[in-house]
Amino acid sequence: MDLSGKVAIVTGSGRGLGLAYAEELARNGAAVVINDVDEAAAHAAAAGIVAAGGRATAVVAPVGTAETARKLVAGAVEAFGRLDVLVTNAGILRDKVLWKMTDEDFDAVIDVHLRGTFTCVREAVLRFREQGGGGRIICIGSPAGQRGNFGQTNYSAAKAAIVGMVRTWALELQRAGITVNAVCPVAATAMTETIPFLAPHIESMKRGEPLPAVIRREVGMGTPEDAAGIVSFLASEAAAGITGQALSVGGDRLALWSHPQLTATAFHDGGWSADDIAGSWGEAFAGSVESVGEEFPAELVAK
Template identity: 80%
Template sequence: MHLEDKVAVVTGSGRGLGLAYAKELARHGAAVIVNDVDQSTADAAVAEIVAAGGRAAALAGAVGSTETAERLVAAAVEQFGRLDVMVTNAGILRDKVLWKMTDEDFDAVINVHMRGTFTCVRAAVQRFREQGDGGRIIAIGSPAGQRGNFGQTNYSGAKAGIVGMVRTWAMELERAGITANAVCPVAVTAMTETVPLFAPHIEEMKRTGTLPDVMRREVGMGTPEDAAGLIAFLASDAAAGITGQAFSVGGDRLALWSHPKLTATAYHRGGFGADEVAERWPADFADSVESVGEEFPAELTAKA
């Protein structure tokens, strides 16, 4: 992967997955705008990248607003002359079950994840189109947006919306040579350490330095660095023909999520009233009902 002529913005890249993405892009030669809500955290990330021989600059600010999005794009142009890659990684959690989730809990997560993705991508695309030589959109989703997750109405909704936007952007941007893809990573971070199912295995990793195979292969969970290679690939010229896809990455596993599709179909002349639905349901639909939530190996759930 040769990214020496590329300039990237990575939102939420002061720590965790975002920092791993920024470091990997820089390792392959890209110049990176590091973004975090905290200036000292962003500065420390830049110092780490520069110390390793990379090129980076910091811009602090909470994503969500058009102002922050435009400042990020402007920083890339002012510091490094152009923009080629936008990675929308910034995120927060406000987990609560539906009946306890407040308007503020919902709005805060939607603003950072979904609106922040929208505003940053819009600003980046405006620059890409002005430059006239394509670009890369890499929007960070989550398995929670694909399958749902208990206590995450706001987060699951935002992440599902991000994948939906990516599919639309892939169609809208194709003629301009701009690709748009979603990446749904699973890694040991401050966010996942709070998940009871994962907690004992993460504690084991802290003691031994490794995760068990059931986590790395079956769950597809590893370190942030395990997910970063895909970001560098999608930013590169090698990925010019890949767009509109949703990837799953983590640990020892790389996979593609399917697009939603019809799984069972029936027809009734004149349409379906309630009685016709009830009559057809057992034979035509009951066996095709989809599960919800992520499905984990029995070996993992037995230890939880």
């Protein structure tokens, strides 16, 4: 991948997956704007890229507001003269079951993940259209947004909505040559080490031990670096014809999520009463009802 001359913003890139994305883009020649709310982490990440021979600058600001979005795009243009790629990665967790989740828990996650994605993409698109020549938008989703996840009402809602926006933006921006895609990564980070059956494997990985094949393939989880290559690919000319898609990446697995499709259909003259539905449900629909939540190998979850 040759991203020489390209300029990218990666939100939430002081550590974890965001840092892996930023380092991957820089390794392939892009200049990178590091963003984080942690000033020390943001500047350390930018300094690390520069020390490795890349180009980077840091913008310390909380993602969510239009003001931060403008600050990020202005930072890219002031430091490097243009903007070509936006990766919306910034996020937080406030996990609680529904009946214990407060308004503040809900709003905080929606503000960073969902509003932050919207404001940053809107500002980047304004710049892309002013420059001409297209651009690349890569929004970070999650399997939780595709399948749901216990205790993550706020996070699952935000991530599902992000993929919905990606599909809409792909339609709206196609004529301008701007591609928009979602990446749903699974990696060993602070966000995944809270999952009980994954925690021991993440601890083993921290000790330098390799993850077993069942984790890297069946669960599709690995290091943040394992999930970074897809970002450089989607930022490159090789992906110019790919837009409106949601991809899953992690460990040794790369996959493409389907768009929601009708799985069963029936017709009833004059419309459907409740009794009509009850009478037809078993034959017409019961066999097509789908599961919810991520499905992991039984031998792992049982441990």
